[in-house]
Amino acid sequence: MRYKITFSFDGSSFCGFQKQPSDPSVQETFEKALAKLLHEASDFDFTGAGRTDSGVNAVSYVAHFDYPVELPFSNGDFLYKLNAILPFSISVHSVERVEDDFHARFGAKKRTYKYFLHSFKDPFAAKYSYHLRYPLDIEAMNKAAEHLLGTHDFSCFEKTGSDNGTSICTVYSAGWKEYVPSHVSELGFEGGSYWVFEICANRFLRNMVRATVGTLLEIGRGARSVEWIDEVLESGDRCQGGESVPGHALFLCRVEY
Numbered sequence: 001m002r003y004k005i006t007f008s009f010d011g012s013s014f015c016g017f018q019k020q021p022s023d024p025s026v027q028e029t030f031e032k033a034l035a036k037l038l039h040e041a042s043d044f045d046f047t048g049a050g051r052t053d054s055g056v057n058a059v060s061y062v063a064h065f066d067y068p069v070e071l072p073f074s075n076g077d078f079l080y081k082l083n084a085i086l087p088f089s090i091s092v093h094s095v096e097r098v099e100d101d102f103h104a105r106f107g108a109k110k111r112t113y114k115y116f117l118h119s120f121k122d123p124f125a126a127k128y129s130y131h132l133r134y135p136l137d138i139e140a141m142n143k144a145a146e147h148l149l150g151t152h153d154f155s156c157f158e159k160t161g162s163d164n165g166t167s168i169c170t171v172y173s174a175g176w177k178e179y180v181p182s183h184v185s186e187l188g189f190e191g192g193s194y195w196v197f198e199i200c201a202n203r204f205l206r207n208m209v210r211a212t213v214g215t216l217l218e219i220g221r222g223a224r225s226v227e228w229i230d231e232v233l234e235s236g237d238r239c240q241g242g243e244s245v246p247g248h249a250l251f252l253c254r255v256e257y
Contacts, residue, residue, distance in 0.1 A: 003071070004064050004098045005030075010089040011057045012127070012248060018051045026052075026090065033085040034065060038072070049104045049255045050111065053207060055247035057128065060093070062255045064104045071095075104255075110172065112200040112254040113209045115245070120193035124183050129194070130249040136220035138176050138195065144219045144229045145174040148199070148212065155236045157215070159207035167205055167236075174199040176216075200254075207244055214242035 015023035027046055034044040048063040071078055075095060083092050116129040125131075148171045155167035176197050184194075197213055215232060218224045232241045 001069065002064055002066050002098050002100050002102055004062060004096050004102060004104070005092060006060055006062055006094045007090060007092040008059045008061065009057065009091070011052060011055050013087075013089055015054045016052045016056065017048045017058075017061075023054075029086065029090065030063070033082060036085055037078075037081055038067065047104050049108050049252075050204070051206065052252060053210065053247045053250070056250045056252065057248075058252040060254060061252060062104050062108070062257075064098065064102060070097075102257075107257050108203075108255050110200055110202060110254075110256040111204060111252065112198065112256075113204065114251045114253050115197040115209060115213045116195070116249045116251075117197075117245075118194045120184070122181075122184070125181060125194070128249060128251075130245055132217070134221055136195070136217070137222065138178075138220065140226050141216045141220040142175050144216055144226045145176065145197075145199075147226075147229045147233070148174045152233055153236060154205055154208055154233070156232050156238055156241050157208045157211035158205040158238060159211075160238055164205055169201050169203050169205065169208070171199065171201045174212075198253075209250060210244040210247060211238070211241055213245045216242070217245070218242040 009026050013024065014026050017026045019025045019028045027048060031044045031046045034040070034046065044065045046063055046065045049061060052058060073081060078095055079092055086092065116125070117132055118125050118129045119132050119135070121131070151168060151170040153167050154169050158164070158167055176195055178192070179194050179196050181194060197216070199209060199212065215229060219226060219228065
């Protein structure tokens, strides 16, 4: 029997979702927790919607696992017990029985990421947002983001040495918008200090979003023209794009099936 789990995690203490030989991962943490809860001698095969970079966070991340019989707890008890075993950095929202052919990774049609940045010195945003100290031309960045739409070879934004079978991805939407965190409402906020980049695609390559944001920031600070992003895409060379931004401000926010 196959079960679908939806959860969120703070990626700061993990090397990413996928298991690694020596570093803590979300996948390994979940497998050990399930084995303990269900009194299994070996770890579970816990399959996620995709890899995430080290330090990257997720909201409503989706994974699945198989268990030979019905779970020995009610839905509420299972969530309570699993959350009690897992660290505070992981919160499980739901578990549900699904068809045996459901696949968290290969069945996903769209994935949406958000990247947060701020220019206002803010101790409350620092953990989950990238602090920039120079002004940005958001209009130019959004014009450049339009060049990402459609189906392209995104190898220019892929981490060197990745083992993907193809670097072709289809981007459905991409753009920047301003937002106002609730905790700054008492500060006489005038705007222009908090921004979020949202991108939705059928799939993402390793490091793709962070490299994309870094490239757009080069345009936003006036170092490059809007048209430069076409040159980067056509080059297929990671060295031609902007520097990858830190992972702590990146969130996988939605997986659609």
